[in-house]
Amino acid sequence: MVTAPADELLALDRAAQDLLFRAARTAHAFTAEPVDDAQVRAVHDLVRNGPTAMNAQPLRVLLLRSPAARARLLPHVSAGNRDKTAGAPLTAVLAADVDWHDRLPELFPHRPGARDWFTGDPAGREAQARFNAALQIGYLVVGVRAAGLAAGPMAGFDPAGVEREFFPDGRHRVLLLMNIGRPAPGAERPRLPRLAYEEVVTTL
Template sequence: MSLALDPAAQDLLFREARTANTFTDEPVTDEQVQAIYDLVKYGPTAFNQSPLRVVLVRSDEARARLVKHMAEGNQPKTSTAPLVAILATDNEFHEELPALLPHFPQAKDAFFSERPVRESAATLNGALQAAYFIVGVRAAGLAAGPMTGFDAAGIEKEFLDGDHSVLMVVNIGKPGEDAWFPRLPRLAYDEVVTTV
């Protein structure tokens, strides 16, 4: 059975898309990032939660502060990517729920009054939004290099506050020379899907 999305778009978003490890020096504009966000903000989350927060690292000073918290293998690519985004969750996202859920105003207090519940919801739904963000970067004709190899406490202290938790750091730009590692295998349909 064919998909509604044409094969070229399927390739752009999934089959041919890869994690980039090198980038050209072509800049990534604020307009491109806004177009990405304005597309992916519609991805589904539970109760329309929107805990994702994005910190764009552009200045040399901020980049140096970030690089020191990255794992050794991630430092060179983070140093040279045209744009780096810190994707984090806002653990106080529930404060915005009345505006996002006008038909269900009690959601803010009914489900999210306890901090551990909010943090769990923020992590799950923020991770969903982060995945949409990566696909959105690809839809913009850019490459994404998402990474989780970093000192989370260091990044949070340097760039966030106590109400935010870092999920991942994403290098963004046009792929450079030798940008890709060899494609690794994925599980086959029959290894993943069961019917009951």
């Protein structure tokens, strides 16, 4: 039996596959070209359709554009991530709203009392928030690439410090920082090895 090449078995054409996955890299340096609000809005309008449990949508995105806002973030960023964050045209603080259940009445208007499903379970709410926001972040990375931009997600920072600085209300848990922009020439690093299908997939 003749099997078609893997890229021909996908609905996206080869160019789109490359843009989103094969040619995409985590960006460590950026050009000075700005990322405007229209681009960010277009990304959101695309990726907001991704699935979350109970349609919770707990991800909250804080965009840091001004030098003053960036200066507030940098002391909480690890030394290895500080310069790239200072030089990126846009940095997003990605947080989970642990009180996401407050939105359930409008998301489930046909289910009176929806908010009460999680009122007495704050630990369960936070676990749901973290899990679903992480899922949304994965979609956000792909959405940024779909806009022709590069994403530089980073975990090297002090979450508690960032939360005190930007989310003093206590209802947000910062999961990740993401620099966004057009990659500077020569800034891409070689792709590291990826696990093969046989190492990841088991069939029963």
